[in-house]
Amino acid sequence: MIYLDNNATTKIDERVLDAMMPYFKEEYANPSSMYNFSKKASNALKEARGVLKDFLNAKDEKEIIFTSCGSESANTAIKGVLNYNKSKKHIITTKVEHPCVLNLYQTLEKQGYKVDYIGVNSNGDLDLEQLEAAITTDTALVSVMWANNETGVIFPIKKISEIIKSKSPDTKFFVDAVQAAGKIPLDVQENGIDLLGISGHKFHAPKGVGALYVNSKTLITPLIVGGHQERGKRAGTENVPYIAGMAKAAELAMDGLKYELTEVKRLRDKLEKNILKNIYNSRLNTGVSNRVPNTTNIGFEYVEGELILLHMSDLGICASSGSACTSGSLEPSHVLRAMNVPFTAIHGSIRFSLSRFTTEKEIDYVCEKMPEIIEKITAISPYQDELAALKAHK
Amino acid sequence: MWDYSEKVMDHYRNPRNVGKIDDADAIGSAGSLTCGDQLKIYLKIKDNIVTDAKFQTFGCGSAVASSSILTEMIIGKSVDEVRKITNKDIADELGGLPPEKMHCSVMGYEALEDALKNWGDYQDLDDLREPEKPEKIVCTCFNVTENLIWDAIKQNGLKTVEEVTNYTKAGGACGKCKGLIQDIIDTYYAKEKSEPKLSPTQRILKINNIIETQISPELQKDGGDINLVDIQDNKIYVKLHGKCSSCKNATLTIKRFVEQTLKTALDEDIEVIEV
Numbered sequence: 075m076i077y078l079d080n081n082a083t084t085k086i087d088e089r090v091l092d093a094m095m096p097y098f099k100e101e102y103a104n105p106s107s108m109y110n111f112s113k114k115a116s117n118a119l120k121e122a123r124g125v126l127k128d129f130l131n132a133k134d135e136k137e138i139i140f141t142s143c144g145s146e147s148a149n150t151a152i153k154g155v156l157n158y159n160k161s162k163k164h165i166i167t168t169k170v171e172h173p174c175v176l177n178l179y180q181t182l183e184k185q186g187y188k189v190d191y192i193g194v195n196s197n198g199d200l201d202l203e204q205l206e207a208a209i210t211t212d213t214a215l216v217s218v219m220w221a222n223n224e225t226g227v228i229f230p231i232k233k234i235s236e237i238i239k240s241k242s243p244d245t246k247f248f249v250d251a252v253q254a255a256g257k258i259p260l261d262v263q264e265n266g267i268d269l270l271g272i273s274g275h276k277f278h279a280p281k282g283v284g285a286l287y288v289n290s291k292t293l294i295t296p297l298i299v300g301g302h303q304e305r306g307k308r309a310g311t312e313n314v315p316y317i318a319g320m321a322k323a324a325e326l327a328m329d330g331l332k333y334e335l336t337e338v339k340r341l342r343d344k345l346e347k348n349i350l351k352n353i354y355n356s357r358l359n360t361g362v363s364n365r366v367p368n369t370t371n372i373g374f375e376y377v378e379g380e381l382i383l384l385h386m387s388d389l390g391i392c393a394s395s396g397s398a399c400t401s402g403s404l405e406p407s408h409v410l411r412a413m414n415v416p417f418t419a420i421h422g423s424i425r426f427s428l429s430r431f432t433t434e435k436e437i438d439y440v441c442e443k444m445p446e447i448i449e450k451i452t453a454i455s456p457y458q459d460e461l462a463a464l465k466a467h468k
Numbered sequence: 469m470w471d472y473s474e475k476v477m478d479h480y481r482n483p484r485n486v487g488k489i490d491d492a493d494a495i496g497s498a499g500s501l502t503c504g505d506q507l508k509i510y511l512k513i514k515d516n517i518v519t520d521a522k523f524q525t526f527g528c529g530s531a532v533a534s535s536s537i538l539t540e541m542i543i544g545k546s547v548d549e550v551r552k553i554t555n556k557d558i559a560d561e562l563g564g565l566p567p568e569k570m571h572c573s574v575m576g577y578e579a580l581e582d583a584l585k586n587w588g589d590y591q592d593l594d595d596l597r598e599p600e601k602p603e604k605i606v607c608t609c610f611n612v613t614e615n616l617i618w619d620a621i622k623q624n625g626l627k628t629v630e631e632v633t634n635y636t637k638a639g640g641a642c643g644k645c646k647g648l649i650q651d652i653i654d655t656y657y658a659k660e661k662s663e664p665k666l667s668p669t670q671r672i673l674k675i676n677n678i679i680e681t682q683i684s685p686e687l688q689k690d691g692g693d694i695n696l697v698d699i700q701d702n703k704i705y706v707k708l709h710g711k712c713s714s715c716k717n718a719t720l721t722i723k724r725f726v727e728q729t730l731k732t733a734l735d736e737d738i739e740v741i742e743v
Contacts, residue, residue, distance in 0.1 A: 378504065380528035384480060397504065397528070404610070404633070404640030406504065421504045421526075454486045454532065456508040456524035457501070 075390045076436045080276075081223050081253060081369060081427035082394060086319075087278040093322035094280075097315035105312055106303070115314050122321035129324040130270060130287050131261040139286045139304045140317050144252040145174040146297070147271030147286040150308065151248045152178060154294025155215050155269065156187070162214035165189045168200060168229075169412040171219055175250055176408070179217075197361030198227035198413050205234065209241040216247050220254035220270075224396060224409040224425055225360045226369025228258065235266030246292055252276055256327035257334055257366040268292045274316065278429070279323035283316035330430050339367035341437045342428050346370040348441040353448050354468040355461060359415050359423055368428040371396070371410075373419030374448055375464060376457040382424055385447045391440055396423040418460070472529060473563035479533035484540055487522045496583025498575045503610050503637070505531045505572070507579045509538070513587065518542045518550055523579075530565050530572040537561050538576040548723075551584060552737070553577065554623040555635070570635040574620055606652070607638035607645045614652060621656050629653070671734075672699055678733050679706070683726055687712055694726065702738045704730065718742065 077085065096114075103112035105119050123135040132138060141147045152175070156165075167179055169191045179189045190208045193201050200218070209216065216238050221228045231249055238245050248269040251260055256277030262270055269292060274283040288294055288307070300309025349356050355375040374382060379397030386393060396407030397420075405411075406420045415423065426440075452461060489510035499506035505527030512520035521539040525532050538558055542550045555577040559565045565573055603613040620626060620635040629649045633639045639646045666674060676696050687694050692712025697705040706726065708718055715721065719742070727740040 376501070376526060378527050378531070381480065381532060384477075384529045388481065404504075404637055417502045421501075454483055454524055455526050456497070456506055457526060458488075458524070 075392065076440060077392050078426045078428060078432065078436075078440065079392045079394050080429040080432075081226075081425065083275045083281065084278045084429055085431055086280050087323060087326055089326060090279055090319045090322045094315040094319040097318055101314075105314060106301075118314055118318045119312055122317045125321040125324050126285050126287075129255075129260065129328060130272075131263055132287055132289070133263060134290060136305060137287055137289055139288060139307050140312060140320075141271075141284040141286055141308060142282055142313070143284045144172075144250070144271055144273030144276070147252075147273070147284045148172075148175050148248075148250055149178060150286055150294070150297040151269040151271055151288070152182075152215065152217060153297055154288075154307075155246045155248070155292070156182070157295035158293050159214065162212055163187050164210065164213045165215050165217065166192060166205065166208050166213055167217040168192045168194065168219065170194055170198070170222055170224075170409040171217070172223055172250060172252065173408075175217060175219070194227075194412050196413050196415075197364075198222060198225045198359075198409075199361065199364065200229050200234075202230070202233065202237065206237050206241065209238060209245065211242045211244070213242055213245045216245055217250070218248075219250040219252075220260070221251075221257065221366045221369075222409060223253045224394075224407055225371045225413075226253070226365040226427070227360055228254070228364050228366060231265045231267065239266060253369075254366065256323075256330075257368055259331060262287055262289065269294075274320035274323060277323050277327045279320040280316060283313060283320045285320065333430055334367050338428050338430060338432065341432055341434060342368055342370055342426070344434075345426060345428075345437050345441060346372065349444055352441075352445045354465045355448070355452060357419055359410060359413065359419070369425065371423060371425045373410075373415055374422035374424065374451075375416075375418045376455045376461055377422040377448060377451045379422050379424060381451050382422065382447060385450065386443075389443055389447075391443065394425045394427075396425065397421045470529070470566050470569065472533075472566070475537070475561075475563040476530055476533040476565065479536040479562070480529040483523075483525075483532050483536040485522045485536065485543075486524070488524060489520060489522050494583040494587040496579045496581065496586060498578035498582060499527070499531075500611070501526065504528075505575060507531065507535050507575050509535070509579045509583050511542075511583050511587075513547060516547050518545055518547065527572065527575075528569075530562075530569040531575060533562055534558050534565075534572045534576040535579075538580065542580070547584065547587070548739075550580065553580060555620065556623050567631070567634045570624070571637045574616070574635050577619075577623075578616065606648050607636075607640075609641035610637040612636050612638035617649060617652050618656065621653060627653065674734065675699060675704060675730065678730060679726075682733075683729055686725070687721075697743050702736065704738055704740045705743045706740060707743055 101114045103115045105112055105116035123138045126138045127135045165187055183189050192205045218229055218234055220231055235247055238247050246268045249267050251270050252273045255272040268289050270287040272285050275281040296307050298309045303309055303312055349372055357373045359371040359373045379395030383395050396410045410420050410423055489512055492510040493513040494511040497508045508524045510522045511518055521543050523535040523539050525535040555573040558576045559573040603615055606612055606614050606617055617636055617638055626632050629646050632649050639649050679696050684694055692710040694706055694708055697707050712718055722740050722742050730738055
C-alpha cells in the first residue's frame with residue numbers, strides 16, 4: 075500500500091504511540107486529583123502544554139487549550155470570540171476554507187451575522203485587496219486558513235495580520251492551521267495571530283486530539299461549559315494519553331521540519347513533474363510556489379476523479395479527489411471552483427499528499443503507474459476529439 | 469469508500485463494448501461534462517434487433533459499470549424489449565448500486581431512451597409524431613426535466629426529495645428546486661391515489677372507449693380504421709381496416725400511435741398486437 079493521502083489523516087508514529095501507552099496502562103489517574111498518584115498525569119499535561127507552546131511559539135503555556143479535534147478548535151475560537159462580544163456582527167473569511175469552518179459560518183449567517191467570503195485567483199492565492207476593503211471597525215473576526223487542505227496553497231498570514239491591525243486593531247484574527255502544522259514553521263507571535271487551531275492526526279498523532287492557541291489578550295466564552303479544566307476555557311477531564319501523544323508528535327514535527335521542507339518537497343516535486351511531463355491531459359491546478367511541501371493537486375482533463383482513484387486503489391495507491399462523485403455531494407470541490415479550474419479538469423482532479431514516511435521507491439512506482447491508469451480511463455471518454463486536440467497542442 | 473458490488477467493480481475494471489460505432493443506426497447521450505458525467509451510446513439495429521452496442525463514458529465507477537452492463541443487456545434484444553428497460557433493471561443487473569449512485573443507472577436509461585428516440589426508421593413519420601414540446605427543466609444546475617423526475621419516481625417508487633436527488637441529481641447543487649421536486653412527488657402520489665385500480669370490466673370498457681373516441685377517428689382521417697379484438701392481461705389485440713391494413717408503416721402506427729395513446733391513458737405497461 076502506498077499512502078499519499080496525508081492531508082486526510084496520517085499514520086501514527088511508533089514513538090508517539092510509545093509516549094501514550096503509560097497513560098493508558100499505569101498512569102491512568104485524573105490529573106486534577108490531589109494524591110501523589112496523579113502527579114505523573116498532571117506533569118504529562120504540563121509538559122505537553124510546554125511542547126505545544128514551543129511548537130507554535132506562543133508566549134505563555136496558558137495560551138494553549140487542548141481540544142478533541144480541529145473542528146472543536148475552530149468552533150471554540152469562532153463562537154468563543156463572537157459570544158464574548160456580541161455587539162459586532164461582521165465576519166470575514168475565505169471561499170476556500172475547510173467545510174468545518176464554512177458550514178459554521180453559514181449557520182452563523184442564519185443567526186444574523188454578516189459574513190464576507192474573500193475569493194482567490196487561479197493559483198489559489200487570496201485576494202488581499204478584497205480582504206482589506208472588507209475590514210471595518212465593526213468586523214468581529216477575520217478567519218483564514220494557513221494552508222489549504224486540497225491544494226496546499228499557503229496564505230500570507232503575517233501580511234493579513236498587518237492589514238487587519240492597520241484597519242481595525244480590535245478585530246480578532248483566527249487561523250486554521252490544521253494543514254500547516256508539521257509542514258511549515260508556525261509562529262503565532264511573529265505572524266500576529268490571536269487564535270490558531272491545529273489537529274493532532276494531521277501530523278502523526280492519533281485522531282481525537284487537537285489544540286487551540288488563544289493569546290492572552292483575547293477573551294473567549296467557552297464552548298463546552300462544566301469543570302474548571304483548561305482554565306475554564308474547555309471543560310471535560312483532560313485526555314491525557316492523547317495529549318501526551320500529540321505533544322510527542324509536535325516534538326517530532328519540530329525536529330522533522332527541515333526534512334519536510336527539503337526531502338518531502340523533493341519527492342512531491344518529482345511526482346508532480348513526472349505526471350505533468352508524461353500525461354498530456356494533466357495540469358497543475360495551483361501555482362508552483364507558495365505551497366506546503368507535501369501537497370500537489372493535479373487535474374486530468376476529460377476523465378473523472380473517482381474512477382482514477384478506484385484504479386489507483388486497485389494498485390494499492392491512496393489519494394483524494396475533488397470530483398463530485400467522491401463526496402456524494404454531486405458538486406465538485408468548492409476550492410477548485412473558487413479557483414476557476416476549467417470544468418474539463420475539475421472533475422478529474424487528484425490530490426496527492428505525502429509525508430515523512432513516503433519513500434522514493436513509492437513515488438517511482440506511482441510515477442510509473444499513473445500514465446497507464448489515465449490512458450486506460452481516457453480511452454473510454456466520449457471526448458476523443460477534444461483529447462486529440464489537446465495531445466496535438468502539447 | 470462506496471460499497472460497490474463485485475459486478476460493479478468487475479465492469480469498471482474491465483468495461484465491455486467500449487468505443488464508437490461509426491455507422492451506428494442510433495446514437496443517444498445523457499449528462500454533460502460540467503455535470504461530472506456523460507454517457508454516449510451507439511446502436512446497430514437490424515430487423516428490429518439490436519445487433520451491436522458500444523459506449524463511451526466520462527464518469528465515476530458506477531457510471532462506467534452502468535454503461536457497460538447496459539450494452540450487454542441490450543445486444544441481441546428486440547427494440548421493443550429494449551424499450552422496456554428501466555434504470556432499476558440496470559441497477560438490479562449490477563447487483564444494486566449505493567443510493568447516492570442510482571443516478572448513474574438513470575443516466576443509462578436516459579441515454580438509451582435518447583438513442584431510440586433518434587432511431588432513423590422512425591424519423592420520417594412526422595405525421596404520427598407528437599409535436600415536440602419543450603421539456604420543463606426543474607433542476608437548472610443539472611438540467612433535469614420534469615419528465616425524468618416523474619419517470620424516476622414511477623420506476624423506483626421514490627418517496628422523498630433526497631431519493632429523487634440520489635436518482636436524478638436534481639436538487640443536488642444549489643437546492644433551489646427542492647420545493648418543486650416535492651410538488652412533483654405530491655402530484656404523483658395524489659394522482660396515483662385518485663385513480664383507483666380499474667376492475668377488469670372497467671378496464672375493457674376504457675380501452676374500447678379510447679380506441680373508438682381517440683384512435684379510430686385519427687385513422688379514419690387517413691382512410692383507415694381500427695377495432696378491438698381481444699385483451700389478455702397486458703396484450704391488446706387489434707385489427708386494422710381500410711388503408712391502414714395495407715399501409716407499409718402499419719407496425720409503426722400500432723407502436724407509435726395506438727400503443728402510446730393507450731399507455732398514456734391507462735398508465736400501464738401494455739403491448740398492442742395486430743391480428
